[in-house]
Amino acid sequence: MTTPYSVTEIEVMQACVPLREPVQLGAQTIERRDYVVVRLDLESGAQGYAIGYDRGLPLFDLALVAGRHYLGTTPALRNETRRIAMGSTPAPRAAMTRGVSLFDVALWDAWCQSLGLPLWAMLGGAREAVPVMPVIGYGMTPDKAASEAAELSAQGFKTIKLMIDGRDYATDEKVMEALAGALPESCRFGIDAHWSWTTEAGALPHCRLAERLGAVFIEDPFAPSEWRVAKGLAARLDTPLAMGEDVTDINGFRDLTEAASILRVDASVSGGIGGTLEALALARAHGRSVIPHVFPFLHLHFALAHPHVQAIEMIMPEVGADPIDDFFLHRPAIENGMMRADETPGAGLAVNWEDLAKFKTRHERLMR
Numbered sequence: 263m264t265t266p267y268s269v270t271e272i273e274v275m276q277a278c279v280p281l282r283e284p285v286q287l288g289a290q291t292i293e294r295r296d297y298v299v300v301r302l303d304l305e306s307g308a309q310g311y312a313i314g315y316d317r318g319l320p321l322f323d324l325a326l327v328a329g330r331h332y333l334g335t336t337p338a339l340r341n342e343t344r345r346i347a348m349g350s351t352p353a354p355r356a357a358m359t360r361g362v363s364l365f366d367v368a369l370w371d372a373w374c375q376s377l378g379l380p381l382w383a384m385l386g387g388a389r390e391a392v393p394v395m396p397v398i399g400y401g402m403t404p405d406k407a408a409s410e411a412a413e414l415s416a417q418g419f420k421t422i423k424l425m426i427d428g429r430d431y432a433t434d435e436k437v438m439e440a441l442a443g444a445l446p447e448s449c450r451f452g453i454d455a456h457w458s459w460t461t462e463a464g465a466l467p468h469c470r471l472a473e474r475l476g477a478v479f480i481e482d483p484f485a486p487s488e489w490r491v492a493k494g495l496a497a498r499l500d501t502p503l504a505m506g507e508d509v510t511d512i513n514g515f516r517d518l519t520e521a522a523s524i525l526r527v528d529a530s531v532s533g534g535i536g537g538t539l540e541a542l543a544l545a546r547a548h549g550r551s552v553i554p555h556v557f558p559f560l561h562l563h564f565a566l567a568h569p570h571v572q573a574i575e576m577i578m579p580e581v582g583a584d585p586i587d588d589f590f591l592h593r594p595a596i597e598n599g600m601m602r603a604d605e606t607p608g609a610g611l612a613v614n615w616e617d618l619a620k621f622k623t624r625h626e627r628l629m630r
Contacts, residue, residue, distance in 0.1 A: 265305065266304065266305050267304055267305065267336040267376060268304065268334060268336050268630075269304060269333055269335050269336070269369070269372075269630075270303050270304065270305050270629065271303040271333075271630070272301070272302050272303070272329040272627070273301045273302075273625070273628075274298065274299075274322060274625070274626050275300075275615075275618070275619065275625045276296065276298050276299075276316065276322040276623045277296070278621055278623050279296075279585040279586065279618075280293060280294045280585065280621075281293060281295070285401055285582065285583045286400060286401040287400055287401075287425065288429075292583065294585075295315070296315070296317075297313055297314065297316060298316055298321040299615075300364045300365060300368050301615060302368040302371075304372045304376060308372045308373075308375035308376040309371075309612075310368035310369055310370065310371030310373070310375065310609070311368055311371055311611040311612050312364040312368040312371065312530065312534075314360060314531070315530070321361065322624050323361075324357060324358060324360055324361030325361040325364050325365070326626055326628075327361060328358060328364070329361075329365055330628065331343055331346050331365075332347065332365045332369065337369055340370070340373075340536065343369075344362055344533070344534065344536055344537075347361075347362045348362055355510075355511070356510055356511075359511060359531070359532070362533070363529065363532065363533055363534040363537065364530060364534070365534070366536055367529055367534045367611065368611075370534070370535040371608045371611060371612075372608075375608045377607070379607055380604070380606055380608065380609075381535070381563035381609040382563040382564075382566035383605075385563060385564070385566075385567035385568075388569050389569060389603075390566070390602060390603050391603065392566060392600060393419075393420055393572070393573040394574055394575075394596055394599055395423055396414050396419055396422055397423045397425065397576065397577045397578075397581075398410045398414075398422060398423070398424055398441075399425025399426065400581060402424070402425075402437050403437070404439070407424065407437045407440045407444070408440040408441065409444075410422075411444040411445050411449075412444045412445075414578075415446055417599060418597075418598035420450065421449070421450055421451065421573055422441070422450075422452075423451070423452050423453070423481070424438065425454045425456065426453050426454065426455055426468070428455045428456060428458025428468065429458060434468060435471055438451075438477075439475065442475040450476060450477075450478045451477055451478070452477050452480065452481060453472050453479075453480055453481065454482060455468065455480065455481065455482055459484060460484065465484070465495055469495065469499055470499075473499060473501045477501050478501070479501065479523075480501055480502070481504040481505065481524075481526065482504070482526075483503065484505075486505050486506055486509050486514060486517075489505070489517045489520055489521045489522075490520075490521075492522065493520050495521075496522070503522045503523060504522055504523070504525075505521065505525070505526060506526040506532075507527075507528050508531060509527075509531070509541075510531060511532075511533065512533075512537070512540050512544060515527070515532075515541045516544060519544070519548040519550055522550070524552065524572070525541065525544075525545045525551075525552050525553075526554070526555050527542065527545075527554050527555065527564075528555035528556070528557070529554070529557065529560055530557060531555075538554075538564060552564075552568070552571045553572055553573050553575060554574055556575050556577065557611075558574045558576040558601065559611065560609055561574045561575075562574055562594060562601050562610060563609060566603050589614050589617055590611075590612070591612045591614060592606050592610070592612065594610070
């Protein structure tokens with residue numbers, strides 16, 4: 263039976279968007295970003311959107327497979343649809359979660375649009391503003407670290423994340439010392455190691471340095487599957503670990519509670535809105551805080567509804583490292599380092615589809 267909330271059409275688009283100018287991250291030069299974007303239409307005319315990073319995965323194909331299960335469904339059956347779309351056997355689920363995540367987000371977005379409510383209001387607001395954590399580390403030098411730290415702290419941001427190389431201790435030491443020396447007492451920093459190490463011994467020199475300089479977290483010293491090694495490292499440090507941005511299910515987050523004090527949840531990876539709510543409940547039950555992984559306009563809504571989300575991460579638009587920023591139709595206001603709630607309906611991911619389509623590399627539309 264068709265209702266005003268029935269899904270009538272889906273679109274999946276892969277887009278390769280060039281950066282305004284290349285940026286350097288360690289030894290890697292980034293010239294473009296690959297995204298998979300989905301759009302979902304309800305019978306009511308409401309549209310929902312979701313965005314994921316391609317990251318070298320067949321995300322377009324995964325989203326297309328997932329999307330077939332969403333045609334004809336309704337938000338009332340969102341959890342059942344998510345379960346079915348994951349597959350009838352365990353084998354595909356780890357991969358399918360990424361495709362299903364996008365359609366779960368888009369379905370919630372369209373539902374919120376239909377009701378004229380922002381997602382945070384649907385979840386139940388608990389506050390009106392959330393701290394933003396800017397990310398730095400592209401083309402980093404000691405002078406650049408100091409200048410960016412001073413500029414961001416002057417704008418009212420209280421925590422800054424520095425992406426380090428993780429392999430070149432001498433360079434990372436100079437950059438971290440410059441950053442820490444430029445920050446006022448009111449602002450702190452954390453580091454992101456991007457899985458740079460495989461053993462406690464390999465991780466300890468950088469981690470001890472970060473701890474000595476006052477870092478408030480150390481992110482991704484190891485891959486999340488190495489949570490036992492991370493647990494051993496955590497026992498030797500006072501600075502908490504933050505992990506989880508590539509975890510795809512609740513069991514992975516349960517393992518990480520053994521090692522990490524801060525869980526890094528990403529709704530585009532971890533099961534969509536439903537999976538993120540499960541991870542947030544787990545974190546709260548285990549006394550863990552959460553800093554979601556990028557997509558700040560989406561993750562703002564969870565932070566507004568859940569006080570144990572301590573900040574939302576953001577690659578600032580002026581950095582130019584995440585060109586999807588140029589296509590969003592709405593941007594919540596940031597004042598004195600805080601992103602504020604507003605009444606715009608939806609989940610915060612509506613984009614200018616036509617403009618983004620100029621960079622498409624693949625596209626499929628499915629209709630009932």
